[in-house]
Amino acid sequence: MQPPTTRHEHEAHASTVHLPLGTWATVLDALCARFSHIDRAQWVQRITRGRVLDEHGVAITLHAPYRAGLCIHYYREVADETPIPWVECVLHMDEHVLVADKPHFLPVAPAGVFVEQTLLRRLIRRTGNPDLVPLHRIDRLTAGLVLFSTNPASRAAYQALFRTRQIDKRYLAWAPALPALRFPLVHASRIVRGEPFFRMCEVAGAPNSTTRIDVVERDADTWCYALQPDTGRKHQLRLHMAALGAPIAHDPWYPRLLPQAADDHDHPLQLLAQGLSFVDPVTGLPRQFESRLALRHQRHR
Numbered sequence: 648m649q650p651p652t653t654r655h656e657h658e659a660h661a662s663t664v665h666l667p668l669g670t671w672a673t674v675l676d677a678l679c680a681r682f683s684h685i686d687r688a689q690w691v692q693r694i695t696r697g698r699v700l701d702e703h704g705v706a707i708t709l710h711a712p713y714r715a716g717l718c719i720h721y722y723r724e725v726a727d728e729t730p731i732p733w734v735e736c737v738l739h740m741d742e743h744v745l746v747a748d749k750p751h752f753l754p755v756a757p758a759g760v761f762v763e764q765t766l767l768r769r770l771i772r773r774t775g776n777p778d779l780v781p782l783h784r785i786d787r788l789t790a791g792l793v794l795f796s797t798n799p800a801s802r803a804a805y806q807a808l809f810r811t812r813q814i815d816k817r818y819l820a821w822a823p824a825l826p827a828l829r830f831p832l833v834h835a836s837r838i839v840r841g842e843p844f845f846r847m848c849e850v851a852g853a854p855n856s857t858t859r860i861d862v863v864e865r866d867a868d869t870w871c872y873a874l875q876p877d878t879g880r881k882h883q884l885r886l887h888m889a890a891l892g893a894p895i896a897h898d899p900w901y902p903r904l905l906p907q908a909a910d911d912h913d914h915p916l917q918l919l920a921q922g923l924s925f926v927d928p929v930t931g932l933p934r935q936f937e938s939r940l941a942l943r944h945q946r947h948r
Contacts (some may be wrong), residue, residue, distance in 0.1 A: 655667060655795045659859045661700065661720040666713065674699075674711040674719060698722040723762050731764045732912070737773070739793075743929055744805060745779065745795040751915035754787040766793060783809050783879065788899075791818070791920025791938045804928035809879065817922035818874040818884055821942055822893040824865065831861035834887045838880045846900055847882045849890055856880040869896070871942075878930065884918060917942050 664681065671677040679687045693699050697706035702718035716858040733750030740746075747770060754761045757768065771779050774797075782794045782805050808814040835857045841848030848918060857877040864871035872893075874884050882901070889895055891900040896917035899905040921941050924935040 662723055664719050664721070666715060666717045666719060668715045669713070671713040673709070674707055674713055674717065675709055677713045678719070678721075680862050693721060723757055728762060728764055729872065735766055735769060735874055736772070736939065738939065739796065740774070743796070743798050743801045743927075744782075745797050746773070746923070747793050747795065748797060748938050748940055749785065749793050749920075750940070751788060751790045752910050752912070755784040755793055767795075770795065782806055782863060785920050786885070786916075786918075788881065788916040789793035789918045789920060790915065790940050790942075792923050792936055793920070794923060794936075801929055808925050808928060812877065814925040816879075816920065817924075818876070819863070819919045819921045819942060820872045820874055820884065820888060820895045821869055822872060822888050822895045824868050824870045825891060825893050828891070831859060834858050834891060836887065836890065838883060838886060843904070846904065847886055849886060854881050856887070860886060860887075860891075868927070885916075911931075915943070 656686055664678075665683045666677045667681065669677060669680065671680060675687075675690055678690050678699070679685075679850065682690075690699070691709065691924070694707060694709055698721065699707050700720040701707050702720075704720070707719070727747060731750075731753050733753060735750060736748040738748055747766060749755065749766050752764045753769075755767060757765050762768065767779060767781060771777055776797055778799055780796045780802060782796055782802075785791060785793060794805070796805055835854035836849040837846050837852040837854055838856045839850050840846075849850065857876065859875040859877065861873045862870050863873045870893075872888070874888075876883055880886075885895055885898055885901045889898070894902050897911070897914045898918075899908075918941060919938060921938050922936065924933070926932070927934050
């Protein structure tokens with residue numbers, strides 16, 4: 648039997664559930680009822696391997712008694728998770744933050760069919776720091792900079808940078824030319840959840856998203872745009888460029904949803920989180936980071 652596992656060792660990627668009111672005899676029975684789509688044998692395996700923890704962070708047993716409201720931490724698992732071949736790069740790490748260059752196709756944090764093949768899990772394994780937490784996220788299909796907190800004691804100060812919009816985020820994107828528009832320009836719109844559930848859409852109403860857009864390179868019918876979001880709505884840059892009539896090259900969701908297919912590694916979304924700058928809330932010094940990645944200049948298809 649494996650030794651008890653503390654929550655501290657796994658809290659960065661553990662999910663949490665509070666057991667509902669019921670008449671079950673054991674935590675195992677309650678979990679099977681709460682997550683009926685997961686086979687009982689899978690819960691037995693997780694518990695046996697010490698991957699289900701109680702509210703104190705100690706691995707439970709198969710016979711742990713049920714109690715309504717009990718806080719349980721467990722690991723999401725995906726059978727036969729497909730490896731993502733691209734490798735991230737750590738650009739900077741200190742006692743407060745870590746800056747990583749994320750490749751295309753790698754998710755920032757566990758979601759859906761991705762658990763171990765995520766930037767967060769890779770960095771925890773690389774650094775041995777289970778306290779790593781992403782301070783923001785970029786789309787799985789987007790490449791570039793992601794800022795992580797390495798220290799719970801100072802985390803709130805860095806999270807406030809994003810909440811109060813005191814951090815400058817800069818992106819590059821290749822998309823069709825827009826010769827009829829005058830740049831730089833500002834695109835503001837109201838973004839809400841669309842259909843299917845994972846897509847966003849623009850609707851009438853007070854804007855809740857703003858992006859500053861300029862052109863930095865022109866090549867025939869395809870231009871490279873500099874994008875500076877003042878807000879951080881889901882898929883904001885992809886949606887704003889599509890709304891202007893210049894969807895980002897190789898975007899499978901905007902302006903229209905393409906049929907589901909395997910990742911096309913030869914044609915990644917041409918969007919790069921290229922720069923981050925802010926005044927460090929702990930030291931008071933200006934900080935600036937730039938991605939070492941480059942977009943592949945390919946014609947929009």
